[in-house]
Amino acid sequence: MTEQSRTDSTDGNKRHYSHTLDLSKGKVEMVHGSGGKAMAQLIDELFLNAFSNPWLDEMNDQACFQLPAGRVVMATDSHVISPLFFPGGDIGCLSVHGTVNDVAMSGAVPKYLSAGFILEEGYPLADLQTIVTSMAAAAEEAGVYIVTGDTKVVERGKGDGCFITTTGIGVVPEGVSMGADRVTAGDKIIVSGSLGDHGVAIMSLRENLTFETTIESDTQSLNDLVAAMVEVVPDIHCLRDPTRGGLSATLNEIAQQSKVGMQVYETEIPVKPQVKAACEFLGLDPLFVANEGKLVAFCPADKAEQLLAVMRAHPKGMDAAIIGDVIEDDLQFVQMQTAFGGNRMVDWINGEQLPRIC
Amino acid sequence: MTEQSRTDSTDGNKRHYSHTLDLSKGKVEMVHGSGGKAMAQLIDELFLNAFSNPWLDEMNDQACFQLPAGRVVMATDSHVISPLFFPGGDIGCLSVHGTVNDVAMSGAVPKYLSAGFILEEGYPLADLQTIVTSMAAAAEEAGVYIVTGDTKVVERGKGDGCFITTTGIGVVPEGVSMGADRVTAGDKIIVSGSLGDHGVAIMSLRENLTFETTIESDTQSLNDLVAAMVEVVPDIHCLRDPTRGGLSATLNEIAQQSKVGMQVYETEIPVKPQVKAACEFLGLDPLFVANEGKLVAFCPADKAEQLLAVMRAHPKGMDAAIIGDVIEDDLQFVQMQTAFGGNRMVDWINGEQLPRIC
Amino acid sequence: MCLAIPVRIEEILGDETAMADIGGVRKEINVALIADLAVGDFVIMHVGYALNKIDPDEAERTLALFAELDALSQQDIIEAAQ
Amino acid sequence: MCLAIPVRIEEILGDETAMADIGGVRKEINVALIADLAVGDFVIMHVGYALNKIDPDEAERTLALFAELDALSQQDIIEAAQ
């Protein structure tokens, strides 16, 4: 092969480039989204490298995989968190967890992910690599494959570093049928662990709040926890991860969709002391604060203790707790008995005065 | 029901809000992404309204549908086009076409879409509704359903009005097996119509280029065309939509993945006179300009005429043409015999000096 | 708006700033309005500023007031029951 | 950089601007450098400015030059074949 031909030579399936990407000092440039060789190189050296799997390696504009007949679940989340790196995680792993969890909340087993990147011109490639590496690790931990993707670059000032939209595909096991409208009076309400960690970890970084905590985001995938739960109690009525809007949004949404009321008990809701303290001085309610590694389960009362035991036996559900009851209520109110003894409503979060949290 | 309770009342599955969204003068506010009632209202009154289908109407954080056993295809595209509205389309229909086409390019039948919206604070709700309505119409035309989604709002100056990431799921018919590595010397190269329309339509709007054409973007879904093609010639080796980077990027990518060379003939490549003219004065090559409603097919030479006939009989392939041959070439070069008679390379597009085109 | 919270002074950082502990959360606050501040003092913090010290004896006394009432009310109940 | 293209003047819009047609594409261009411009004239456009008019007779003559060569070369070939 002549010298000049090296430029275009291939090494197995890998394309060869005359320069490797400058992953230490390089920046995202408009050309990385142009559809040309620079884009191909970014995809090859950054994304293919990190995510490599048989489906992605095909390098088609789509991935093709075999699924058994049955019910398939699809979920998507766009991630725009700021800052991109935070205690306990980054947008990379978060973008895997966020979608894996939405798939898992149907009781399904998540299998494949797609990832769409919207990068801002000037974003450091080194940071992008950290993000991509974190995604890869999160996918591996969750047992899912990132099989297809897309990369766009927007001009400086038209984006915010890196946005990631992931979509997940999963398969629902036989006998599982959950839904936000399947909750009935008499169900118990269970959370898988302490609330508010993610939102407080993010807020602690906000320029004009700046406080120090040892709280880390709880961002994690919950599909293994769900699999354990479903195995023992297949007839869970509903699962939901209380992300934006926190527990209050989740309870209110499901109350409306299932046309029920909810009664929860403040003393039973696990909240870490530092989260409580931060909420106290910021004037927030921990029930409104986002989580990224917790779930709320609604299950028949007679299965609640059994389910709780399974959850507590799992490392991602050690602090699980039964926090309340689903009740009949035409008005579909969510009420909370306070630690103080009174009863009050738990309304939807109102307003957005927080940093972007997912 | 007491007066105050009306606020929380439900009407069938629909939630009731004390004010309806101001779709004529309202703007996207941060609160529309907060996970609270304002977000629920945006989703209900804008997205659910436009996209309504049995899966989306379940209002879970994921959609659940039945698929037959077999090969399933998944594709994703993030859309960041600027401007959001352009001759022949807008980001809404484009975001459906872009992903439907990526699914279809495997030979699969696209079935379900997810949609992730990243909205910039201050974006007019009226424009958003136009976009969403256009998506709904495009989905209907393509026979796909938008079954799940996500909405995020970023602060003014951290986005660019509206970004949409769609992911599609499709099912591959028996006997179809395409891939970018399946192209072999001797295959014919066929395009489904004139090239460069989309990119030129977008460029004509660019502030500092400003020229007038009657060229409209070719944005359209190609799944029906593909279905017709696959029915007659199931053993098409590869399909690809020449979007960013244009025909040259597609040919070069596939040459490398299939380890072949390509020889195309300039006189056979359909390009509209206005597109040619615009490229001429901008110093561009039509082969580098993006398309959003065209495909390139690689098929065995003995099936080429049959395939061409099917394509020409379809309204989306009327101007289809055989433009070249796949040849053996260790260096995997793409060459073009010019109308002038010389032979030259068709390299990848180089640099990004164009507006964002998809 | 008048949201304020008792915080414990952990460290005096300068003329006007101190590190405060709030139930395990640490935050730098402005203490320019407080005379004779010492580590271990509790102050009421509002919008990042210490407004006043908390008097631990008075705090005890208020709790005792609740407790006294308690004792008193129990006595009442006993009396009423007689 | 010296990219320039022949365009046809469609309409004179003012002292210094005209609407030009470029193979069906219309573009407003600056014609301040051109004297005695008329609709129907062809000009060479560079970075949005007309640089000079195209002389249709000279254009014909150049094409004829190619053609003449053609005739000539055929004659050569005939001679060579004899």
Next chain:
Amino acid sequence: MKYVDEYRDGGLAREIAAKICAEATPERAYHFMEFCGGHTHAIFRYGIPDLLPDNVKMIHGPGCPVCVLPIPRLDAAIELAVTHGVTLCSYGDMLRVPGSRKRSLLKAKAEGADVRMVYSCMDALRIAQENPEKEVVFFAIGFETTTPPTALVINQAKKLGLKNFTVYCNHVLTPAAISNILESPEVRELGVLPLDGFVGPAHVSTVIGSQPYHYFAEEYQKPVVIAGFEPLDVLQAILMLVRQINEGRAEVENEFSRAVTYMGNSRAKQVVADTFELRRSFEWRGLGVVPYSALKIKDSLSEFDAEKRFIVDYRSTRENKSCECGAILRGVKSPRDCTLFGDPCTPENPLGSCMVSSEGACAAYYSYGRYQERTFATDQSHPAA
């Protein structure tokens, strides 16, 4: 958390409540106004009305700085951001309050104005330092609690020689508002507003001390009990007020003695006196024009006064005429009396300021209190038990 958790003990609460029930004479009604929105919030958040006998009623006072700001001054802040193009820094609650034509600072922000939410006035100062090319205005609202920090940043701006930082001062004074209520025809003549005593401010009093309230107790013969913002503080104060009434006393008592002294914080008072001077009069939403009820920046510091640097236009505006915020802030109506409450007025689409601030009576009612309007089992057993 120390000094917090022990004041939220449910067991003690029930005992103090029992005491109130026992001591409140069934034959008479007790009407106490909690001046502060902080108390209003605590009362609803902890469900204190559930614990009180029917004849002990809490009246919500005007002590919510967000609620009492008149619309023309809010409009002026929006205009500063929109027309003058300044970077307007505001505490969070203020952002969503509807001004004229349903505009708000948050809507102005969505339309492109540079509006920033700050946690502290020092953040506004920092923004000014970091953006020397921008005019930064701090939208200062609040009672005596919030005034000393504003005074400190103005002095710090002077020390730093900042040329691009001003304060749009809307600080108001608690005693003037209490006077106004006690002097109002509703209280003095019409008797529409029965008012037997005051739960006095918590954090305001840490600054001004208990001394200013003695005038009210003596002049108007109304008992005042200064109370902390924790629920036990509130219950205890109510009990102390019931006792004063029963015993015919009208004194100032200090339940919040752990943070409030007779004279308050003299350093804080001094920096305020050095920085601000009394306005002859100031308009309050609900209360109308109240003489000597607000502060402005002293002339010697006028370079930091946004009202001096910018031409601020106060057009008179009409509030939504069905909104009862004014009457609610005077204590003569309750949110329930407003026909707009809950539909269409909600925290997502507030029609009045009282539905915005978490200390506003309407918001507190809406967010915590709606369910109380119907029968529900008060003796529900504990689920996890």
Next chain:
Amino acid sequence: MKYVDEYRDGGLAREIAAKICAEATPERAYHFMEFCGGHTHAIFRYGIPDLLPDNVKMIHGPGCPVCVLPIPRLDAAIELAVTHGVTLCSYGDMLRVPGSRKRSLLKAKAEGADVRMVYSCMDALRIAQENPEKEVVFFAIGFETTTPPTALVINQAKKLGLKNFTVYCNHVLTPAAISNILESPEVRELGVLPLDGFVGPAHVSTVIGSQPYHYFAEEYQKPVVIAGFEPLDVLQAILMLVRQINEGRAEVENEFSRAVTYMGNSRAKQVVADTFELRRSFEWRGLGVVPYSALKIKDSLSEFDAEKRFIVDYRSTRENKSCECGAILRGVKSPRDCTLFGDPCTPENPLGSCMVSSEGACAAYYSYGRYQERTFATDQSHPAA
């Protein structure tokens, strides 16, 4: 398109090519320099070398304005954007040229500098009008073709009274560069660069006319044929040069008579003369310092001269020492002689300016010419036939 398509006729091309083959004397070699990058580009894009006999060789000249700009002046433009914070408007090709330390305007943009690609200098003027708070600098490069538009916008800026618009002038002159090549030791003494004639500029000549070339033809006895940028124009010019050589003539002939007159465009020359004056000397990449080879803005218009408004620092810099751009621009080397060509130097990662501009010899070679280096079937039959 009229005046385009008829000059790209493949049939005619083969006939002219046959003529060249027939008339070029096999015993001698013909070395012609096409001065312009536009010709270089056309030669590669249309595969003209395939059509020429082996003894007719084209030498690529320095007529690519992007290629000849010396690095210190590019660095200065980057500094204007980065250090002075101006809005720097540039024609597209210039954005990707590597300056010192691999910096480029595009990389500066990615790092936050306000760099705008413009299609026309009038866009830069418009940006200045629309952003009165910003300093807008137009990075003017180019030969006589591009100079008149720059002159027009400077005069328009004066008419509009713009205070925030300046031009960083790097306009250069074609005749000076031709002289320099003809005077170079490679041509005159060493004979390293055999040079039998010139294909003269197309669009430059529409402005300056054919008159200036007569000096070269006479003084240096080199034939010049001014040619259009279409492929038939180029072939015809080559044929005309071959004939001049064969006939021992050294004249100026005008193949591009449809657009080029003897005197050129007098209006354009006048506005240039009114706006610019000669620089005593100017550094060219490849050619070194060339006397009276460039223009600067006249003192009377100095308010629009970026070099007068900003302190522009020209640090001497070293180019990549293996990059042969300099020698290529002088015509003494070909891209093939550069060890960096193709690996690592590519259009995506250019190491020299000649790999950036589509008129640069390296880029033209790389993008269109690589395949020619190996044997391929020249008589492939048509596929669709």
